[in-house]
Amino acid sequence: MFESDARRALATAVQPAATAFEDEEPPSQPRRHPQWKDVPHEQWDDWRWQTHNAVRSVRQLRHLLSFTPAELEALGRLEGEYKLAIPPYYFSLIDPRDPNDPIRLQSVPSPLEAENPSGYELDDPLEEDKDSPVPGLTHRYPDRALLITTPNCSMYCRYCTRKRATLTRGGWEGVSADDERMIDYVRSHREIRDVIVSGGDPLTLPVSKLRFYLENLKAIDHVDVIRIGTRVPVTLPQRLYDPELIELLASAEKVYIQTHFNHPREVTPEAVRVCKALLRAGMPINNHSVLLKGVNDDLGTMRSLLRGLLRAKVRPYYLFHCDPVTGAGHFRTSVWKGLEIMEGLRGHMSGIGIPTYVVDSPHGGGKIPMMPNYLVSMSDDAVVLRNYEGLLIRYQAEDKPAANGQPTNTRGVSGLLQGDKTVLIPEQNERMARRKPRVVRDGCGGDSDASDLGGEGNTDGGALRPIIPLPMLNGNGHANGNGNSNGNGHGHGQAASNG
Numbered sequence: 219m220f221e222s223d224a225r226r227a228l229a230t231a232v233q234p235a236a237t238a239f240e241d242e243e244p245p246s247q248p249r250r251h252p253q254w255k256d257v258p259h260e261q262w263d264d265w266r267w268q269t270h271n272a273v274r275s276v277r278q279l280r281h282l283l284s285f286t287p288a289e290l291e292a293l294g295r296l297e298g299e300y301k302l303a304i305p306p307y308y309f310s311l312i313d314p315r316d317p318n319d320p321i322r323l324q325s326v327p328s329p330l331e332a333e334n335p336s337g338y339e340l341d342d343p344l345e346e347d348k349d350s351p352v353p354g355l356t357h358r359y360p361d362r363a364l365l366i367t368t369p370n371c372s373m374y375c376r377y378c379t380r381k382r383a384t385l386t387r388g389g390w391e392g393v394s395a396d397d398e399r400m401i402d403y404v405r406s407h408r409e410i411r412d413v414i415v416s417g418g419d420p421l422t423l424p425v426s427k428l429r430f431y432l433e434n435l436k437a438i439d440h441v442d443v444i445r446i447g448t449r450v451p452v453t454l455p456q457r458l459y460d461p462e463l464i465e466l467l468a469s470a471e472k473v474y475i476q477t478h479f480n481h482p483r484e485v486t487p488e489a490v491r492v493c494k495a496l497l498r499a500g501m502p503i504n505n506h507s508v509l510l511k512g513v514n515d516d517l518g519t520m521r522s523l524l525r526g527l528l529r530a531k532v533r534p535y536y537l538f539h540c541d542p543v544t545g546a547g548h549f550r551t552s553v554w555k556g557l558e559i560m561e562g563l564r565g566h567m568s569g570i571g572i573p574t575y576v577v578d579s580p581h582g583g584g585k586i587p588m589m590p591n592y593l594v595s596m597s598d599d600a601v602v603l604r605n606y607e608g609l610l611i612r613y614q615a616e617d618k619p620a621a622n623g624q625p626t627n628t629r630g631v632s633g634l635l636q637g638d639k640t641v642l643i644p645e646q647n648e649r650m651a652r653r654k655p656r657v658v659r660d661g662c663g664g665d666s667d668a669s670d671l672g673g674e675g676n677t678d679g680g681a682l683r684p685i686i687p688l689p690m691l692n693g694n695g696h697a698n699g700n701g702n703s704n705g706n707g708h709g710h711g712q713a714a715s716n717g
């Protein structure tokens with residue numbers, strides 16, 4: 219068994235990857251699309267050069283990636299709708315051979331943006347404009363305000379919630395012209411303790427404008443936190459190679475950075491470098507990701523992203539379900555997919571690497587957390603919880619005598635609620651096997667005491683029945699609540715099979 223496992227692992231390891239970028243662990247290598255291979259380092263590392271040379275038209279795109287004629291025609295039409303900009307640095311993260319490349323999907327327009335088959339997608343799905351007492355400022359939660367300071371970004375994400383602000387024509391008018399009024403609003407609302415400076419991307423603002431926001435917000439006593447929401451560390455890290463910009467942000471003292479990494483390949487050495495610089499300057503970094511179909515909607519990619527962020531000391535904060543915004547319908551996946559991913563995180567990897575999965579709700583209802591169910595059942599005396607391993611556990615939250623001290627001869631989850639048992643353990647539990655090296659190995663069970671399987675919490679030998687493996691739920695008559703744990707061959711066979 220072990221041997222064949224090992225052989226299989228080896229076979230997987232030597233299989234050539236479908237693309238050079240597959241399954242890579244961050245931080246990945248610096249990359250350059252051949253188009254820019256001769257650009258000197260000083261230019262490549264200069265954010266002005268990166269901005270100046272950003273890919274901004276379909277005419278440029280067609281020389282860099284392959285498209286069908288029909289795609290090009292559709293993209294030509296879209297060009298008149300939404301802004302397009304991809305700095306050479308970010309563009310170089312794309313694998314040009316892969317039409318479904320996750321970096322490409324985020325940044326290069328797709329004909330699907332013209333479709334809205336359900337009619338459910340809206341320009342302002344979160345109704346931010348309706349919760350706007352002053353143009354550009356959204357006051358939705360009691361103690362927080364969001365400022366939209368600019369319609370500009372270094373790269374325009376194709377799924378952006380604020381696509382209404384990044385239209386080519388018309389765009390968003392309530393942006394930034396009213397910055398004095400936004401500050402006045404914050405100043406006169408003492409309940410606002412946390413101001414999110416967003417956009418667009420505030421790190422695309424002229425330095426004088428950014429300083430205006432930072433100095434004013436710093437001076438307001440009731441503001442404890444200034445959050446800078448920016449994708450610049452991801453899409454144009456060169457901007458933050460500038461120590462003066464870092465110094466300006468740090469000088470506001472209350473600044474937290476909120477970044478937006480979506481894919482492990484974005485956690486490059488360049489991005490890590492600027493995250494470290496921000497951290498050294500005393501600014502904590504939280505990340506939000508958007509759950510995007512084809513980009514990061516699978517457990518392996520998500521884990522790899524989260525581990526990459528931990529290595530960069532960036533704390534994963536939110537995983538957003540993709541908002542129903544016009545032109546982004548093709549990025550949206552099911553809530554089940556999000557829950558499936560969350561199920562694979564909690565308990566399985568570092569808790570400090572696990573974001574909260576949220577749906578930002580219509581009608582301006584705000585962020586609503588989504589989680590797999592861990593609360594299975596409940597009574598006056600206890601709750602039944604399940605852990606990431608599938609253990610079902612009786613948990614008494616309060617110190618009081620059980621209402622019913624007598625065994626009730628009931629099974630399963632009900633047995634846990636009644637206090638007849640304290641836990642149900644699924645077969646093949648590696649942790650239990652690890653606890654108990656001395657299990658008799660006789661193939662199909664035997665006669666060791668069930669306490670050999672761990673003996674947790676059942677030491678009284680009274681009404682509480684020791685560990686009952688899940689197969690007992692099938693009503694095979696053993697779960698009779700007599701407190702006798704001996705001779706239960708099931709537990710043992712399973713532990714042996716792990717050995």
Ligand SMILES: *Cc1c(COP(=O)(O)O)cnc(C)c1O
Pocket residue numbers: 356357358359362363364414585
């Ligand atoms: C997300 C958001 C906030 C901040 O919410 P937190 O849960 O504190 O991160 C504040 N205002 C608006 C309008 C938001 O969308």
Ligand code: SF4
Pocket residue numbers: 370371373374375376377378379380384417418419448449
């Ligand atoms: S950086 Fe943020 S605001 Fe700008 S396009 Fe991307 S998601 Fe939208």
